Amino acid sequence: MLVIAYKNKEFSKWAKKEGLSDALLLAALDEVGHGLVEADLGGNVFKKRVSLGHGKSGGARTLLAYKKDDRAFFIFGFAKNARANIKDNELRSLKLYAKILLSYNEKDLTKAIKEKALIQVEANDG
Numbered sequence: 001m002l003v004i005a006y007k008n009k010e011f012s013k014w015a016k017k018e019g020l021s022d023a024l025l026l027a028a029l030d031e032v033g034h035g036l037v038e039a040d041l042g043g044n045v046f047k048k049r050v051s052l053g054h055g056k057s058g059g060a061r062t063l064l065a066y067k068k069d070d071r072a073f074f075i076f077g078f079a080k081n082a083r084a085n086i087k088d089n090e091l092r093s094l095k096l097y098a099k100i101l102l103s104y105n106e107k108d109l110t111k112a113i114k115e116k117a118l119i120q121v122e123a124n125d126g
Helices: 009-018 022-033 088-102 106-114
Strands: 004-008 039-042 045-050 060-067 071-079 118-120
Touching: 004 009, 004 022, 009 071, 009 118, 022 045, 022 060, 022 071, 039 088, 045 088, 060 088, 071 088, 106 118
Parallel strands: 004 071
Antiparallel strands: 004 118, 039 045, 045 060, 060 071
């Protein structure tokens, strides 16, 4: 089953600044679908390294809300050289955020996309 992926507005801005294309995000999501993640942080939040063209070790860390065979939301990202990890209170907030996003029905998704709070990750992002 095809997993539909989204990114929130803040993640989208960060990814663009870092040069992280939708194609790279979709490749990372494919790996997540095959169980290749750096960490399952609980609450449907996963940590996934993504290469910025210099190999994964020097790349970025993405956190995504993910439900197998359903949908994924890229919700937070950081460069490895910017910080080592996220704080416990940030993780608690991200788990709550993931729970909300993964509970969205089609009407909620359509509204969030229309309001530009969420952007669909697409293979042909240029």
